[in-house]
Amino acid sequence: KNQVEQSPQSLIILEGKNCTLQCNYTVSPFSNLRWYKQDTGRGPVSLTIMTFSENTKSNGRYTATLDADTKQSSLHITASQLSDSASYICVVALETGGYNKLIFGAGTRLAVHP
Amino acid sequence: DAGVTQSPTHLIKTRGQQVTLRCSPISGHKSVSWYQQVLGQGPQFIFQYYEKEERGRGNFPDRFSARQFPNYSSELNVNALLLGDSALYLCASSLVGVYEQYFGPGTRLTVT
Numbered sequence: 001k002n003q004v005e006q007s008p009q010s011l012i013i014l015e016g017k018n019c020t021l022q023c024n025y026t027v028s029p030f031s032n033l034r035w036y037k038q039d040t041g042r043g044p045v046s047l048t049i050m051t052f053s054e055n056t057k058s059n060g061r062y063t064a065t066l067d068a069d070t071k072q073s074s075l076h077i078t079a080s081q082l083s084d085s086a087s088y089i090c091v092v093a094l095e096t097g098g099y100n101k102l103i104f105g106a107g108t109r110l111a112v113h114p
Numbered sequence: 115d116a117g118v119t120q121s122p123t124h125l126i127k128t129r130g131q132q133v134t135l136r137c138s139p140i141s142g143h144k145s146v147s148w149y150q151q152v153l154g155q156g157p158q159f160i161f162q163y164y165e166k167e168e169r170g171r172g173n174f175p176d177r178f179s180a181r182q183f184p185n186y187s188s189e190l191n192v193n194a195l196l197l198g199d200s201a202l203y204l205c206a207s208s209l210v211g212v213y214e215q216y217f218g219p220g221t222r223l224t225v226t
Binding site for chain 1 (some may be wrong): 137147154157158204215218
C-alpha cells in the first residue's frame with residue numbers, strides 16, 4: 001500500500017532554534033518527493049521538490065534531504081522564526097499511467113514560541 | 115499575477131444537499147486537481163483534469179463529480195452531502211500533470 005508517514009506529529013521549539021522533521025514512505029513507482037508548508041486554513045505552499053537522483057535541496061532556511069534507498073526524507077529548518085509555525089506536509093508523487101498521483105502525509109504541526 | 119482562486123471561501127450546507135465548488139487556475143495552467151483535507155489530516159486526492167478530460171480519480175464515491183471548462187476553470191460537485199464531507203477542499207493547478215502544482219486557499223465546507 002502506498003503510504004507516507006511523518007514524525008513527529010507535532011513539535012514545539014523556541015524561536016531561533018533548529019529542528020528536523022522526518023518522512024518515511026512506501027510508494028512505488030516513485031517519481032518525486034516534495035515538502036509543503038501549510039498555514040492553518042490555507043492551501044499548501046511548495047518548499048522543495050526532489051527527484052530520485054537528488055540527495056539534498058535547499059530553499060532559504062529550509063533544507064530537505066532524500067535517501068531513495070531507505071525511502072526516507074527529512075526537512076531541516078534553521079534558525080526558526082515565529083512565522084515558521086505551520087503544518088509541514090511530505091508528499092510523494094508516483095507515476096501512474098502518464099500522470100503523477102500525489103500521496104500526502106498527515107503532516108507535522110510545528111509551533112515556534114518566542 | 116493572480117494565483118489559484120477558489121470560491122466560495124466558506125460554505126455551510128445540511129445533510130442531503132448538493133454543493134458546487136469553483137476553481138480558477140493560474141493563467142496558462144491547463145491541469146487542475148481537487149483534494150479533500152479533513153481537519154488534522156493531509157489532503158486526499160479526488161480528481162485531476164487536464165485539457166478538459168479526467169486524467170485521474172481517487173477513492174471517492176460517485177457522489178463526487180467534477181468538470182473542466184474550455185477556459186480551464188473547474189467545478190467540483192458533491193451530491194447527497196454527508197456529515198463526513200465536512201472538510202477543506204483544495205484546488206491545485208499546474209501547466210501539465212502535477213509536478214509544479216500550486217494550491218488555492220481552499221473552500222471550507224461544513225455539513226450540518
